[in-house]
Structure formats: structure tokens, C-alpha cells
Amino acid sequence: MKSLYVLSLLAVIMACQSSKDGSISPGAGVGGSMARFTVAGDMLYTVNNSSLQLYSIANSANPVKGNNIGLGFGVETIFPYGKNLFIGTQTGVYIFDITQPASPKKLALYQHIMSCDPVVAQGNLAFSTLRSGTACRNGGTVGANVLDVIDFTNPSAPKLLKSYPMQNPHGLGVDGNLLFVSEGDYGLKVLDITDPLNAKEIAWFKEIRTYDVIPNQKVLIVTGPDGLFQYSYANPKEITLLSKLPIE
């Protein structure tokens, strides 16, 4: 009986741990903000250019095709957080409720001008970068280069809290009060978002070109055309390079 208590206590602790980083999926890994595949619970969610395709992976070795949900055009990224899925498209961010994992319910489409835009979330805030550029539908002529902070306390009615100008933001990642933004050819920016309305730039690494980032357990993994870089942010005031896998 005692061991049962210990076991259930352990289960509670583990549940707390997994919810801390927004992961809702025991057994799943962690992807970046540019991902088009994500695992949440017993589902694999994939997006292609125009739709969301589900696969049931209750038996992980045997994925079974599930629902397909049309999303218009220019779908780019998918990010799971809590009971929500955030889907970045060239016209805005969709928020879906996945309380019923096999039947996601569309809650909102937070619209903006046409740009490429990955999105990550933490607490009641979503962070989305918008960038213009040749990889986006509109080339360099239309679009913007900004970081949007969106309040989704009410996920059916997301609100833009603040927009910060950026150089050419790509992927991004958030951990606690730190926000990491890949700035393409302009490097990597680290922002202190203790007050999300007044984010402060605490570091800007200009010497590497960056595409996507994953902050995970105080180690920041960065990829880009120069290779793969890992930094320790255990001390945010002194972010240090741990290793590098260069392009060969």
C-alpha cells in the first residue's frame, strides 16, 4: 500500500514536471518552432501547406491516419502547448483546442499581415515572429520583421499586447523569462521577457547565422547555415558556447 502512495506521488511529481515545459506528451521529444510535425498525447499532428493531418499513435509503431482539417494556404509551423495547438500560417496564427485530441476545435485565427511566422507559447502568452523574405510568399516587398507578443488568456479571442521590431526573425524559443530569437543572417538575440511589455535585449550574437533554436534544460541548441551550436544559459548574464558541429 505504501509503495502505491509513493508511486502516485511520483506520478504527480512527473506530471508537474512535464506540464512545466508545456509538454503534454510522455514519451515524446521536443521540437523547434519551425516544426511541421508534433506529438501531443496519443496523436501526431502534421501540417502541410494547406491542412492539418492527424495520425493516431496510441500504438507508436502503428500510426493510423485520422482527420484532415483544411486551413487555407501558407501553413508553416505547428506548436503544441497545454490543451492548445498553435499553427503559424502566412496570414496569421490559428489556435486549436485539442481537449478532444482526434477532433481539434478551431478557437481563433489571429490575423496579421502576410509574413512567415513561427510561434511558441508559455503561460498565457504566445510569441510569434513575422518576417519578410524570399522564402515567404510575398518576397521582400510585403510583410514585416517583428516579434509579436499575443495574450491568449481567452484562446478564442487572442489579443496583441506588443510588437517589437526585428531584423529578419526566423525560429524562436522561450524558457522562463528568456526568449531566444533566430535573426537569420543577423545572428541570435536573447531577450529578457520578465515584463513582456518591456522586453530587454540581453545578448545579441552576430557572428552566427541562425534558423531555429530549442532551449532545453539550460542548453540552447541553435541551427543555421553555419552548423549546430550549443550554448549554456544556466547564467543568462553569461551565455557560453559549449560546442559546435560545423558545416563540412
Add this chain to the structure above:
Amino acid sequence: MQKHVPHRHHWLLAGLLALTGCYYDYADDRLSAKTGYRPVYASYAEVRQIQTLSPQPLKSPGKIYIKDKFLFINEIDKGIHVVDNTDPAKPVRISFIAIRGNRDIAVKDSILYADNAIDLVALNIANPRNVRVAKRIENSFPYSAYPPQTNVTFECADPAKGVVISWEKAELVDPKCFR
């Protein structure tokens, strides 16, 4: 203090409007232009071959994915570098999973999900040096039929000829596609 635009400017404006009106006619000329892009095909059987290789050099890294001590790095359109990242100061490449047309990765338990051109594959990575296909779901993704470049003329891709693995610049006879 010139408040009225002189009449000749109206003519200039009308002329400019007329020019933009001609734009769509020029589009036809562009379609019959000879230099453009031609799809390079590989057979479906070839593209569907998945192999585990020894570690390969990082050339064009795409997305990344973390699962426990492993780090997976997509090599754009070529496959996945499997890295033992137990010590982030000393990442060790342990194998390369060759998957044509691969861009995306997700993992649950010891199964890695990846796009293999138009198919979704579930790969058993329990032994990352000997990866096995657990399941393949064919035609899960749209057939890619466009060159990455925009504002170009190209020979329309034909799914019957195989999977488009790249685009080459070529002299084309009466190309029908434009992007």
C-alpha cells in the same frame, strides 16, 4: 503652389495604366520562353529506400529535435543525423538515417516519424545504428511540383514519372508552368 496636375500628366498616367494592362499578354511570352527549370525525377522505389549509414558530414542542416539524450538534425531533403548529446559540450554523431525528401521529425517512445517525400514513415530507432521501417503510409503529403525559385518558367512535374528530387536549369520547349 501647383494645385492642378497638367493635362499631359494625365496622358502619362493613362499610358502607364495601358502598360500595366499589357502585363498579362507578356505573361504568355514568358511561358514560351526557353530557359527555365526542369524536374529531376527518381523512381518511387528508389525514393522509398531508407538506409542507416555511418555518420555523415553536416552540409545543409534543417530542423532539430531532442529526445532524451539524442539530438536529431535534419539534413535538408537527405535524412537525419543522429547525435548522442549526453554531454552537450561533446556531441557525438552516431549514425545517419538516409531518407529522401525529408524535412520534418517527431519522436514518440522509440519511434521516429519522418516525411519521406510524399510518404509518412514510422521508424524504429531503438538501435539508432540499425533503423527499421515500422510502417509506411503512402501519399500522406502533397506531391511537390514547384521549383524553389519564384518568377520562373518550368516544365510541369508529372507524378507518373516519379518523385521530383531537384530542379535543373535547362532549355525548355514550350513549357506550360510558371511560378
